[in-house]
Amino acid sequence: MNGHSTLALHEDRLFPPDALQRAIARRLYAQVANLPIVSPHGHTDPGWFAGNAPFANATELLLVPDHYVFRMLYSQGVALDALGIPRSDGTRAAVEPHAAWRLFAENFHLFRGTPSSLWLNHVFHDIFGLRVRLEAGSADHYYDRITGALQTPQFRPRALFERFNIEVIATTESPLDPLQQHAAIRDSGWSGRVITAYRPDPVVDPEHEQFPEALQRFGEITGEDVHTWPGYLRAHRRRRAFFASMGATSTDHGHPSAATADLSEAQARALFDKVVRGVATAADAELFRAQVLTEMAAMSLDDGLVMQLHPGCFRNHNLGLFERYGRDKGADIPLRTEYVHALKPLLDRFGNEPGFKLILFTLDESAYSRELAPLAGHYPSLFLGPAWWFHDAPEGMWRFREQTLASGGFYNTVGFNDDTRAFLSIPARHDVARRVDCAFLAKLVAEHRLDEDEATEVAMDLAYRLPKRAYKL
Amino acid sequence: MNGHSTLALHEDRLFPPDALQRAIARRLYAQVANLPIVSPHGHTDPGWFAGNAPFANATELLLVPDHYVFRMLYSQGVALDALGIPRSDGTRAAVEPHAAWRLFAENFHLFRGTPSSLWLNHVFHDIFGLRVRLEAGSADHYYDRITGALQTPQFRPRALFERFNIEVIATTESPLDPLQQHAAIRDSGWSGRVITAYRPDPVVDPEHEQFPEALQRFGEITGEDVHTWPGYLRAHRRRRAFFASMGATSTDHGHPSAATADLSEAQARALFDKVVRGVATAADAELFRAQVLTEMAAMSLDDGLVMQLHPGCFRNHNLGLFERYGRDKGADIPLRTEYVHALKPLLDRFGNEPGFKLILFTLDESAYSRELAPLAGHYPSLFLGPAWWFHDAPEGMWRFREQTLASGGFYNTVGFNDDTRAFLSIPARHDVARRVDCAFLAKLVAEHRLDEDEATEVAMDLAYRLPKRAYKL
């Protein structure tokens, strides 16, 4: 590949340029670089680890499923059909994977400075051994190298899992999922720890277009009369217990807002009745989701599952794209999100319970210093999840630390989680987080706000101990 | 001027103090420092270039028209009358320009650290060759030097335009403007490229006190019956075509919010009827502005004019000042601004149109990472204008880049525009933007997130290519 620009992963990447801080950051990072990966919140496909089949090719593995990548191409005029993105009707433009990859390569400059470029270059360099930059002229070289490697045993999912030094990874499943893949993993005798997490949104959100069918199926799978409020709650309890038996230690809730409610039994029944009858207004739906969150907290107190709340996203904002290509096509847009009033009903009931843990995420960074750090720095049950989704980038991580430290400290946060379905990027993502935390700590040490031995302990806590503690792993 | 403090413009100003980053920043800046100025959005007076008459004196040129300057003096107790600021009744306190300038000089310390001081010192040093600081003791020296220079041929508007290496500058005019000055420039044979932009706010905002008269005049000037909805729309189309024929490549919309609407024809007619009859409520007015934005987008699809939206300012907040001195006296205050719901009606219609471009600005920085970068990083029609107005400062530019990079990248932004009526400050403003972008890029390079050749390309794109592409120049 002569004549091409070199691709390098500098050993000091993401460290402060200042020599003093860089030296400290290096020493801190040396202590955490090789710690096992704890990935308590993610969206990989358990079927990969159950079946251990090879991934198909570069395009199908790295481009087509990753809406964080193709959203950027789309934003600059690349048609989704030109990339072979599947449509919601099941069809797909007849595009050669090679051709789609070339289009990606030609536009790779769009990712300059973004976290996608950090992750992708890490994958290219460390996993596939590529040493030239991705660009028009190297597109075929990339495609062939990656696709070829994927056919070898070392690139099967389990081999990569082991190579990545993953101690435990959680996937996320709907209550309707029979968890057969997890059972298959367990029964296979393979030592990799792949657990599930309980994500009940499909049976919690009355505004989801498939809610009636999902609710119906929820009843069938649990044997409860889920069209009554008590039966509905029993079904959740039953399903949570099953998920826990398959390794789950947490639940996950992706709501439009952080609203919680604490209705009386009679109010809740009446509300549920409207939901079941399909006559819930938007406000009813919001209240129902809010009430279910509080019910979930009550169940967590009993079954010990850690609760996660990810509010504040307008899903499928692009109407035309949604109609043609369906969900999860890069058109989810964050919303301003309020926590102080929203969480009070739930916290009034469970905020001081020693056995309860609620991990909060946000897409509204203005809440870090104003609402989230003060809440987490007070309530024993509250912890802050890391900089999430659009903010899972060096700048976003840095703002998270800078804006939560004063009121929340380090120990009301839960370390890093990758939140990704892009399996190959997991080491890169944890590496970025570890580097940024070490860089941040190095600044504190260089400013004499922390001694280096303390910073080392914090770095190890953030990279490894806090996620294990927070998620009971 | 012995005994006075020296005024210097350090060649490394605004670069990171760290030696490694500074060296990179210098190299990047060397590539962009002398690129021509592209100024696609501004408020200079085309009459300056048409008539090419000399500017009057230091006070009339640099102090009286610049409400960013006199607002700061006013905030510390300097009366507007003491500066000779014209009142809304056309009168003006009898103040010697010399005396007003002295008052300015005595209070110049108030600007320490502000962008005004960066721009003014650049103008003083580079354009007028001043080498002592502006302060009480140097006030007369300044006044005389500047006023004297302004009488010479080299300080006439066209000479400065050429000296500033301006490739193209856009002014902003109301649809009611006959564009005679632009015609005079065109007919003069002078080679300077001064174009207009279509700013229809006076005939779009029913809450403007002169709306009825403006609408009347809009009908006269276009020959359309603008008191009917179809006639009103036809008048816009006609006027936009005329503006385009005079060089305009964009429209500009300064609204209180980012609201857009997509009413049916019947709803729009009914709404317009209320507006015309002067019975529109505040909510009607908001909805009308919202609907017109969507209509403007539809027209942009046809005539190719790039659309700019600058929402989120409470104009003329200071009641007493407004009554006495009128508009634009430094009392405009930014408001919290929502984009995700607000823009959806317009984006649902035109967001995926290849031929449509909407450039968004904000005064609410909390929207950068939460709303604007995710929107621009998805919709092909959306681009982000630079850090604007109150945020057009080194810190504001830095926050813009830091908070839009992860989701929007560099290529969904449109480079810099100066948005100013302070003609002499234009080179200073572009220089600050170029320096800050180079400093930001130098950090990425020093942290090994970008190679220097890539950073060089980005720097040139931001300074020159992206504004030309975004504004079709």
Added chain:
Amino acid sequence: MNGHSTLALHEDRLFPPDALQRAIARRLYAQVANLPIVSPHGHTDPGWFAGNAPFANATELLLVPDHYVFRMLYSQGVALDALGIPRSDGTRAAVEPHAAWRLFAENFHLFRGTPSSLWLNHVFHDIFGLRVRLEAGSADHYYDRITGALQTPQFRPRALFERFNIEVIATTESPLDPLQQHAAIRDSGWSGRVITAYRPDPVVDPEHEQFPEALQRFGEITGEDVHTWPGYLRAHRRRRAFFASMGATSTDHGHPSAATADLSEAQARALFDKVVRGVATAADAELFRAQVLTEMAAMSLDDGLVMQLHPGCFRNHNLGLFERYGRDKGADIPLRTEYVHALKPLLDRFGNEPGFKLILFTLDESAYSRELAPLAGHYPSLFLGPAWWFHDAPEGMWRFREQTLASGGFYNTVGFNDDTRAFLSIPARHDVARRVDCAFLAKLVAEHRLDEDEATEVAMDLAYRLPKRAYKL
């Protein structure tokens, strides 16, 4: 104390690690490090200075009264009873102060990187001469050293006041306070200047559970018929005059929002009538507080007291904790806060008055660049208080400067105030503020945006001159 980690206060702490900036910061700091402390807004107990009795022990002085410290312990599961925090019924768990201190020491790592650790380590090191870190093994050493010192004459309140080089300190009292402690200080012949500030919230907030009794007492103490609107206003005027006679130069208002109102006399009477009869709704209460703020501004114009407004906190958010332990237990959480519309009624009346000063604080940092700096950079009556409460930390101070500088400059801010009841931490807090301001200024100098002589002047203004000017001290 062999075997323990060393506690050091590095002379360069909080300065930028970069050698160039650090050198500048050192020089700037050398000019301000020993300036007297001006503390115009705080919550120390005037009884300390009146009685000059020794403080009891380490736990009672440093842990039990400081809800910023015990909130962090509580957030990680330490029960308030285990620390001996008094309950609202007057009882208190039987906990040895020694034991509570040990619990604090064991958990001191929770404070890593927080401002509490900066302040506490400063107190430990500089005031008590401790040279090992606080941790489990040094808990008793700490307790004994601190408690022992407190019994000596040099650690009595007045001796510490003098040692701290406090030029003037303001406490905060309710209108119902007879100011006997202040009278005792004045009559004692001691030269320390301890003044009061007028904080009328208990008789202004109809939602305070003790409002009816407070209003009753307000009438008794002033001899006015405070159940009529004119009498109520007269009572304020009378009480403000008394406070001014006891040294007060300011009033202080802690409201849930920044709302102000400008009702007609008839409207205000009708509203007050509802308040007095106990039938005010939440909206009435909000409007009443809003109206009283405007009345207070009117009185400030007459009596010259500087007005302070601290809005935007949800007090006592934790219901269970409030019921058991009462107010001020670390469960106050900031709220999103709007200023532009909220302040307009008051500013329309008094915003341009030369004799009026309103100092604004915020817990919503998103308002700094968007609303507060533009307001303060225009209105002659408005000034910005420093980064407050949850934001009184190096990162918070830095964000305050970075986000207010462009529109507000340095001179529309009022320098630092400590806002604390933790008397011993006052030197540490002012030292942190001075260091951070010098670090910020050093960056501007290193980037050639300010000359060092200008930065020195600004540093001295921020540390000493501006608070004196703003608070008329």
